[in-house]
Amino acid sequence: MDRMPAWADAVLVPLISLLLAAFLSALVIIAIGENPIDAFKLMVDGALMRSSGWGYTLYYATNFIFTGLAVAVAFHARMFNIGGEGQAMIGGLGVALVCLYIPWPHWSLALLGSCLGAAIFGAAWALIPAYLQARRGSHIVITTIMFNFIAAAFLNYVLVNLLRPVGAMDPATAKFPEATHLPTFQDMFSTAASPMFRGAPANVTFFLALLACLLVWLLIWRTRLGYEIRALGHSEPAARYAGINPVRTVIIAMLISGGLAGLMSVNTTQGEAERLILNSIEGAGFIGIAVALMGRNHPLGVLLAAMLFGFLYQGGAELALWTNIPRELIVVIQALVILFTGALDNMVRIPLERIFLAFRRGNS
Amino acid sequence: MDLMTILQVLDSTVRLATPLLLACLAGLFSERAGIFDIGLEGKMLAAAFFSAAVASLTGSVWMGLLAGMAASLVLSGIHGLASITFRGNQLISGVAINFLAAGMTVLVAQDWFSQGGRTPSLMGGGRFEGITLPLAETLRDVPVLGPIYYELISGHSILVYVAFLTVPLSWWILFRTRFGLRLRAVGENPAAVDTAGVSVIGLRFAAVAICGVLCGIAGAYLATGLQAGFVKDMTAGRGYIALAALIFAKWRPWYALYSCLLFGLLQAVALRYQNIELGGLVIPVQFMDALPYILTVVILAGFVGKAIPPRAGGEPYVKER
Numbered sequence: 089m090d091r092m093p094a095w096a097d098a099v100l101v102p103l104i105s106l107l108l109a110a111f112l113s114a115l116v117i118i119a120i121g122e123n124p125i126d127a128f129k130l131m132v133d134g135a136l137m138r139s140s141g142w143g144y145t146l147y148y149a150t151n152f153i154f155t156g157l158a159v160a161v162a163f164h165a166r167m168f169n170i171g172g173e174g175q176a177m178i179g180g181l182g183v184a185l186v187c188l189y190i191p192w193p194h195w196s197l198a199l200l201g202s203c204l205g206a207a208i209f210g211a212a213w214a215l216i217p218a219y220l221q222a223r224r225g226s227h228i229v230i231t232t233i234m235f236n237f238i239a240a241a242f243l244n245y246v247l248v249n250l251l252r253p254v255g256a257m258d259p260a261t262a263k264f265p266e267a268t269h270l271p272t273f274q275d276m277f278s279t280a281a282s283p284m285f286r287g288a289p290a291n292v293t294f295f296l297a298l299l300a301c302l303l304v305w306l307l308i309w310r311t312r313l314g315y316e317i318r319a320l321g322h323s324e325p326a327a328r329y330a331g332i333n334p335v336r337t338v339i340i341a342m343l344i345s346g347g348l349a350g351l352m353s354v355n356t357t358q359g360e361a362e363r364l365i366l367n368s369i370e371g372a373g374f375i376g377i378a379v380a381l382m383g384r385n386h387p388l389g390v391l392l393a394a395m396l397f398g399f400l401y402q403g404g405a406e407l408a409l410w411t412n413i414p415r416e417l418i419v420v421i422q423a424l425v426i427l428f429t430g431a432l433d434n435m436v437r438i439p440l441e442r443i444f445l446a447f448r449r450g451n452s
Numbered sequence: 453m454d455l456m457t458i459l460q461v462l463d464s465t466v467r468l469a470t471p472l473l474l475a476c477l478a479g480l481f482s483e484r485a486g487i488f489d490i491g492l493e494g495k496m497l498a499a500a501f502f503s504a505a506v507a508s509l510t511g512s513v514w515m516g517l518l519a520g521m522a523a524s525l526v527l528s529g530i531h532g533l534a535s536i537t538f539r540g541n542q543l544i545s546g547v548a549i550n551f552l553a554a555g556m557t558v559l560v561a562q563d564w565f566s567q568g569g570r571t572p573s574l575m576g577g578g579r580f581e582g583i584t585l586p587l588a589e590t591l592r593d594v595p596v597l598g599p600i601y602y603e604l605i606s607g608h609s610i611l612v613y614v615a616f617l618t619v620p621l622s623w624w625i626l627f628r629t630r631f632g633l634r635l636r637a638v639g640e641n642p643a644a645v646d647t648a649g650v651s652v653i654g655l656r657f658a659a660v661a662i663c664g665v666l667c668g669i670a671g672a673y674l675a676t677g678l679q680a681g682f683v684k685d686m687t688a689g690r691g692y693i694a695l696a697a698l699i700f701a702k703w704r705p706w707y708a709l710y711s712c713l714l715f716g717l718l719q720a721v722a723l724r725y726q727n728i729e730l731g732g733l734v735i736p737v738q739f740m741d742a743l744p745y746i747l748t749v750v751i752l753a754g755f756v757g758k759a760i761p762p763r764a765g766g767e768p769y770v771k772e773r
Binding site: 116119120121168170216220224225226227229230231233234235237238241242244245248249374377381412413414416417418419420421422423424426427430431432433434435438 | 752
């Protein structure tokens with residue numbers, strides 16, 4: 089046995105990577121003449137010390153849970169789905185069509201319908217890259233990148249030429265009808281005596297995201313399909329030998345991934361904006377990559393990493409408001425997290441493995 | 453459409469194809485050596501910012517060009533470290549580099565210039581000016597050929613000519629030199645190169661460095677040639693279009709020239725005309741925007757001439773298994 093214990097692999101490696109990323113981010117903040125400790129305090133104050141801050145943190149986290157799960161499910165089949173952005177965009181179109189053209193009596197029914205619409209549209213957008221990868225061997229990373237751009241152009245066309253209300257200037261749909269509005273945390277948890285989550289966009293979709301975590305865990309580790317996905321991810325020849333159909337499994341895994349990415353739009357489109365706008369995704373599809381890498385493709389890890397990024401997002405907005413640090417600091421932190429937990433994984437892992445081995449030798 | 457309009461569209465095709473071409477050739481060197489690079493976008497963006505920033509601070513566009521190449525080389529170094537030294541996932545490393553550039557450029561721009569993530573507009577020596585080729589003025593009035601020479605061939609900045617000369621140069625290096633043969637071999641079968649006693653790691657780092665230099669020139673051209681200064685996210689997906697062009701070109705230099713000119717033409721037409729009417733059928737501008745990507749997917753699907761990437765692409769080389 090020359091390997092690290094499982095807990096070190098699951099907790100220690102991402103933690104050290106995160107610390108490295110945080111350390112470099114602190115250096116960046118110092119370099120632009122601000123105090124990293126003050127900045128961190130400001131972020132905590134803005135994101136976690138008020139209920140409205142939590143409302144934003146959880147709202148962002150909801151997006152990142154969905155996109156993180158989307159990337160994670162694909163990773164289990166050793167597919168790198170970089171197209172969460174496009175799938176979420178088209179998922180938003182599904183939400184908009186369902187909300188605008190079906191007269192819903194109550195928001196709960198509308199939520200079911202829009203989830204279905206978002207998942208189907210998102211999955212449909214992943215279908216062609218999935219098919220091309222499985223059948224024709226076209227690299228999924230390249231095709232999903234291309235599909236992000238095609239999705240942006242397509243959505244632009246649909247919003248400008250088809251769904252824009254007459255006389256409106258900005259490329260967006262009409263406001264969704266009143267009956268489809270989802271209850272926010274403010275509606276759910278506030279009482280007249282103690283207002284909570286005032287004005288924050290977090291809404292009932294957050295619980296849907298938690299449910300999605302549970303379902304993905306069940307899918308990956310407790311079902312036959314999940315076993316097939318993981319087997320394929322570990323070794324395609326072995327999976328094939330065991331009678332697993334790789335084409336079918338790849339396509340199903342990518343459909344689930346695309347559907348999860350699409351579901352993100354329920355939160356942004358129906359939950360927050362209450363109409364479909366052009367850039368409702370705002371890069372959340374890409375943050376899903378960082379979230380899945382940090383969460384080690386486990387739903388619990390994805391949940392925690394999504395919360396962390398929700399905090400960073402809301403805290404970053406506070407920083408941009410009160411200091412000279414622009415929001416793009418979050419993009420840098422995100423890049424460093426992806427770099428250390430994804431690409432430079434071995435840089436952390438190999439020395440750590442050596443330390444563990446040295447300890448073991450010392451003990452025996 | 454008269455000759456002048458056609459020439460103007462072609463002229464802007466050449467300008468718009470230049471950054472694509474440089475980035476595409478950059479990717480060509482890297483991917484031929486077996487290192488996938490989806491970080492072209494980020495390298496161009498970083499180079500665009502640092503070239504514009506240094507050009508505006510020093511007033512010399514050549515200093516800007518050097519700074520742009522240096523910035524791009526640093527990112528190349530990170531990519532090499534992650535994907536060659538530590539055998540990490542090259543795609544993830546590329547994604548990280550794109551975000552690093554997107555964030556850092558705005559952060560540094562805000563810190564240095566406080567203009568909301570842009571650099572001051574470049575003037576005079578801070579830009580690459582167009583070069584009027586010899587005899588362009590005198591030949592201008594010759595029918596047909598004169599305007600073609602004056603409008604289309606003459607009057608571009610030096611980097612445009614550099615980009616077009618890089619095509620035969622790349623072909624020569626890759627297919628007519630020992631270095632090129634080894635570089636291509638390392639992308640197909642690194643074990644064979646290693647057996648022959650040539651350093652796989654050294655060759656791959658060399659390829660990644662060439663990629664960095666070319667991306668640096670591409671970025672510098674964007675900010676100091678095509679436009680006058682840096683604005684946030686100014687590459688606007690050009691790195692990905694270059695990637696698409698590379699696949700479209702099936703990893704060959706001359707085809708890269710043609711595919712970049714094609715994609716440049718699409719951009720130029722989309723820029724000039726909003727909607728195009730073809731016999732009663734209106735083609736929306738969004739379709740023109742998406743066309744490079746759609747074409748690439750079609751090519752990748754292998755229905756029209758299959759594009760086969762270098763065999764060892766994307767895989768880190770492990771000496772002993």
